[in-house]
């Protein structure tokens with residue numbers, strides 16, 4: 245209260261009447277991260293509720309308006325929030341400072357490449373050619389960069405460092421020693437979490453470090469902790485695709501060949517496909533993970549840190565054998 249001192253520059257209507265910045269965040273994962281950075285005294289409006297499917301979540305009219313009236317709009321980016329993309333573009337056109345988390349880190353191509361190995365080598369030229377993925381705007385079917393960066397807490401720590409600077413620049417009155425100290429503490433907490441996850445997974449022998457997931461969500465986790473993504477039930481990096489019966493047959497065969505003991509479903513998307521795959525005869529356990537949306541309080545994933553820890557515990561318990 246009263247510490248923002250912004251009366252002099254508040255006449256563009258962008259900030260709230262008491263001068264605190266308006267920060268709006270698309271996903272609940274980034275919402276939790278941003279709340280940890282800005283503290284209790286700044287209102288952060290998070291568009292997606294717990295358990296929302298971020299690929300599929302469309303904003304209400306009121307939420308769309310909040311996004312367009314924000315001082316800063318924080319988004320995941322790289323085609324992740326598909327049903328918010330028009331509103332994000334409109335906010336940017338309105339002059340809202342849009343901060344994109346995936347801009348802060350090196351992006352990977354999708355780990356599994358659907359079930360079609362033809363795609364595996366397609367992106368080799370992408371690293372030198374910065375236009376490779378840009379040209380495919382709107383139609384994300386052809387997009388080959390993976391937006392699920394938050395499955396790697398070390399990458400999230402890098403994102404936090406970038407977010408801290410961008411929020412200090414763009415959110416009125418936020419830049420202060422207290423803000424930077426809190427941000428540093430949270431970044432260190434994520435670095436500690438990264439080490440904790442590595443320790444939790446240490447019990448899984450190398451030959452069992454194989455992931456089969458509902459959709460292609462754990463590429464960054466796999467790279468960070470030395471796993472292979474064997475395949476995905478939905479042959480895509482989005483929950484919006486549907487597998488064919490032939491896709492499921494191929495995956496069931498691959499699972500049987502590899503002797504995979506468990507496959508991982510998204511809590512935020514129906515697990516009927518993973519269940520169908522299990523029913524297909526693959527003798528596998530279906531384990532739910534909080535892949536891309538926080539859960540409600542008490543779920544074990546009410547915060548980003550809890551979510552990462554809970555997933556690591558469940559993966560360790562399912563694959564350690």
Ligand SMILES: [Zn+2]
Pocket residue numbers: 299392459460461481482483536
């Ligand atoms: Zn996803």
